[in-house]
Amino acid sequence: MKNNYFNRTDALVFTAFFMTHENTSEINLSAIIGAGDALSHAIFSPEEIISAFGKFQRKSIVLIEDTTVTISDTGKEIIENCQQTKGGLFSRVDITLKKLNSSRNRFIDNDIVTDLTGFVKNGFNEAYKRYHDSANRQSPRRKSDGKP
Numbered sequence: 439m440k441n442n443y444f445n446r447t448d449a450l451v452f453t454a455f456f457m458t459h460e461n462t463s464e465i466n467l468s469a470i471i472g473a474g475d476a477l478s479h480a481i482f483s484p485e486e487i488i489s490a491f492g493k494f495q496r497k498s499i500v501l502i503e504d505t506t507v508t509i510s511d512t513g514k515e516i517i518e519n520c521q522q523t524k525g526g527l528f529s530r531v532d533i534t535l536k537k538l539n540s541s542r543n544r545f546i547d548n549d550i551v552t553d554l555t556g557f558v559k560n561g562f563n564e565a566y567k568r569y570h571d572s573a574n575r576q577s578p579r580r581k582s583d584g585k586p
Contacts, residue, residue: 442535442539443493443497443538443539444493444535444538444539445535446531446535447482447486447489447490448489448490448493448494448535448538449531449532449534449535449538450474450477450478450482450531450534451470451474451482451486451487451490451491452490452494452499452516452534452538453473453477453520453530453531453534454469454470454471454472454473454474454477454482455470455473455507456509456517456520457473457477457530458470458472458473459507461508461509461514462506462507462508462509463506463507464505464506464507465502465505465506465507465554465557466565467487467558467561467562467565467566468565468566468568468569468572469569470482470487471565471566471569472569472572472573475569475573476527477527477528477530477531478531481566484558484559484562487554487558487562488554488555488558488559491507491554492551492553492554494513495548495550495551495552496547496548496549496551497512497543497545497546497547497548498510498512498513498545498546498547498548499512499513499516499538499545500513502551502552502554503552504552505554505557512543512544512545512546515543516534516537516538516540516543519537519540520533520534520537523537
């Protein structure tokens with residue numbers, strides 16, 4: 439049985455990230471939270487985001503300086519492979535997980551990892567509030583009788 443380095447949560451974080459960010463951009467926690475909710479109807483915990491980005495850095499999929507993320511050539515190739523694979527929105531995470539754990543990837547192990555713990559934990563509640571407020575503004579309001 440194959441021992442996969444990346445798990446489904448890592449794939450969900452990576453999918454949410456590449457769906458909402460350009461290369462070499464500041465991490466937008468609200469965008470990652472929102473995309474994760476759209477993909478799986480779940481909200482990431484800060485620990486899940488921190489762990490996933492640590493793994494991405496250790497395999498040189500992304501490089502992080504402060505809170506700016508640059509996608510490596512390997513990362514770009516994985517994203518391109520994910521985007522070229524047919525499937526609907528709800529199959530995106532499974533596609534990404536398969537591509538992340540593909541034996542075709544040529545990862546370069548990296549011991550230099552930017553610790554995002556402070557950034558994520560300090561900014562998570564505010565990022566969630568921004569996402570929640572934005573989502574509420576975009577969805578139709580319900581009347582007191584429960585009907586739209």
